[in-house]
Amino acid sequence: MVGTSIHHNLCLPHPQQHHQNQKPIDPTSREQECIYHLKKCKNMEDLKQSHSLILKLGLLSSSFCTSNLISISALSHFGSMDYACSIFHQIDCPNSFQFNTMIRGHIKDTNLDEAIVFYNQMLEMGIHPNNFTYPSLLKGCSYLQRLEEGMQLHGHVFKTGLQDDVFVQNSLINMYGKCREITKSCTIFNQMEDLDRNSATWSTIMSAYVNKEMWGECLEMFRELSSRKDWRAEESILVSVLSSCINLNALDLGRSTHGFLIRNLSGLNVIIETTLLDFYLKGGFLETGLLIFERMKVKNQWSYSVMISGLAFHGYGTEALRVFSEMREKGFEPDGVVYISVLTACSHAGLVKDGFTLFEKMKEDKIEPTIEHYGCLVDAMGKVGKVREAFEFIKSMPMEANEVILYSLLGACWVHQDLELGVKIGKKVVELNPQTNGAYVILSNIYAKSQRWELVGLTRKEIAQNAVKTHGFSFIEVKRKVYKFVSNDILWAKCEGVSNILTQMQWQLKFEGYFPDLSEVLHDVDEDEKRERLSRHSQKLAIAFGLIHTSKDSSIRIVRTMRMCKDCHTFTKMISSIYERRIVVRDRNRFHCFENGACSCKDYW
DNA sequence: ATAGGGTTAG
Structure with missing residues (x-):
């Protein structure tokens, strides 16, 4: 403790020392002094010292000083909104900077409602919101997907005449994009002058398309952007490009994007590296994926999640489990999603016991299992032929089984030739969704196997009628x-x-x-x-x-x-595909097909 | 006088 205070004395030069060669009575220089202290704050202790310095010098009346004090309190990683609020409430008439800072602070804490309280107060007091007010408020609406509030703010933007500010426009595009209102995003984008659009604009509109699963449109945007002379490669833009490549199976474009990244950027951040990793893994380049993963200097929970599901996806269940334990060793706490990946790995590898152990571990970690987690276990049991147990397990679930789970079990029933249970499940699937052709196909196969030809005919008829409705x-x-x-x-x-x-x-x-x-x-x-x-x-x-x-x-x-x-x-080389219990693995110039062992993998259905 | 918008999987 003694050590810390010494350190702080070193860190914060004493006011008098600083004054020696200046005129100490000059109020601006005293303000500068305080700001100097504030800017050097590294923790809450420093902040409190600066705060008391401001009080000592009687500068709480200086709006410049309080503004900075609030700003550090509300926005620095060590500050707190409570602290910022206590200062803010001592100001008689806060200015727009101070209001904006408080709003931004609340948004940083994902507290949109509180930010709106401040915004309303601002309006009531007749303080005009400006071009700095809306971007943060809209950002709050974006990640909470609060379209209602976002649209109201959009209205206010017009009333205040800020609709031509590029930051406001980008924020609006993003807000609508995150709320999946892509047409509204496009309207704003199209209304912008081409010269006004900056890389954030492009990045935002492209991610809005990705969010809406409009990958082709995203790549179309990229084509338009990259045909311009002045465009610059930006990670956030290329993340959306890669994400679209993954979904469109545009492997060549994805790989050349990788090349482009290597040529144009000195280092890649963890987000784009993780996206690249995902791209290679989904595209079937397991080795490249592993290489990228090994070479990544910074990995986060997400990178591990992608790698684990990639290994599961390629059928390397045990390897996936190994990476999972590595993840824990490195101190990354798995969340529900990672558990889905690792449970998927178990089901792919037929590791029923490991699956259940993990399931228990997950509950110990206080992660509430969702239907997907149950689904993985059903999958795992079905795969090894424990269809009846899986059925009992489904009945014990705290939620209703969905189509995905039943489908998985249906596939398992067919593979392991439990025709009786198969019919039962098949009928249920059809009940839940009469347009699932796959269930009809399996049902008709089951009927054929049991020589119930009339039923075969009826089911086939359903398939033919549904064929039009299903767009594969x-x-x-x-x-x-x-x-x-x-x-x-x-x-x-x-x-x-x-x-x-x-x-x-x-x-x-x-x-x-x-x-x-x-x-x-x-x-x-x-x-x-x-x-x-x-x-x-x-x-x-x-x-x-x-x-x-x-x-x-x-x-x-x-x-x-x-x-x-x-x-x-x-x-x-490589194509690994799974359909109706057949696995086709492409390795160099040969196919390896496997028919045994269920592949009722819910993540592929 | 101080500030702001954009990125990924399941």
Whole structure:
């Protein structure tokens, strides 16, 4: 304790010493003195000393001094809003700077409501909000996704005539983006003069697109931006680019973005490194991902989370568990999301016991398990054939089972040939969502296996009727262009590059004995029939090569289907895909297909 | 006189 006070004396030169060669009576120099002390504060003790100095010199009446005092109290990492408030309330008539600082401080503490109280007080006192007031308030609305308040503030922005301030505009774009009101973001973006747009503007609008899962539009923005002469590479912009690449399977573009980063930036921050890591892992480049992970100088909880789920995704369950314990050793507290990753790893590797141990550990850590956590365990049990236990487990859950969980169990029932339970679950899935074709497919398979042909017919009919409603689509990247093809769409067949790939896939799959020759499919006479078969076929091909996700609206989305060489004739290595209990692993020039062992991985459904 | 906006997965 003695040591600390000595240190502080060193840190804060005594006022008199500083005065020696100056005129001590000059009030501005005394103010400067206080500011000098304030700016040097490193902790609460220093701050209190500066505060008492201000009181001693009778400078609490100096709005410049109190402004700075409030600013340090409210915004520094060691200060507190309580402290700032106590000072603020001693001011008779706070100015706009002081109000803005208090608002910003509350926003920093994610206390939007309190910030709004100050804002209202400001208005009531007739203090005009300025161009510094709105950015912080809107930022608060952004991360709390408070559209209501955000829109009111937008109105105030017009009333105060601040709508042309670039900071205010960027904040508005961001607020609407975070609230998923992309059209409103675009309106503001489009109303801006091109010269007024800065990199924050571009970065904001691009992340707004990513937030809305409009990855193509995000890349379109990037194309527009990068065609300008004066643009500069910025990490925040490229994070959105990479994120879009991941989702569009634009692996070449992603890799050249990586190259661009290396060429143009001296070092990468942890966010972009983590995004890169995710990009490589999702794209199937496990080795590159591992290399990036090992070389990362700064890792955070998120990086670990991405690495763990990446390992799980590639089927390395035990490795994922190892990284998980490394994460704990390094002092990163896992959150609910990391537990989802690590439980997924357990389910992929069939580590039921480890899964349950982790589940208990998680509850000890005071993390409330969500349906996803339960889902992982159901998955794990289903995978090793413990379908009945999994069913009992579902019944014991504190929440209703959702489609994802039932789907997972349904797949397991089929694989382990528990037809009775399969029918039970299948009917439930259909009840929950009558448009899930996958459940019908499995149900019809189960009926066929039990020779209940009438039911097979009925189920197939449902599938045919639903086919129109389900939009499966897939992406293929050929020479830096990403093609999307949708079920019921044979346009891709007209595109030479894409059809080459499909022919190649076809050949590979035929080689593995999965599907009939494409030409056989094309031999059908009836146009409608041909179209239908083709679409089903293309979807099947894509599914066989892809990872399947169910998007929020339950339509099936197929992403990350494959990676092709630039000449689009040869496949590059790796594709790991899971569908209907078949795993296709691409390693160099061979496919390894596995049919045993359930792959009812909920994260792919 | 002091200040402000933008980045990632599950």
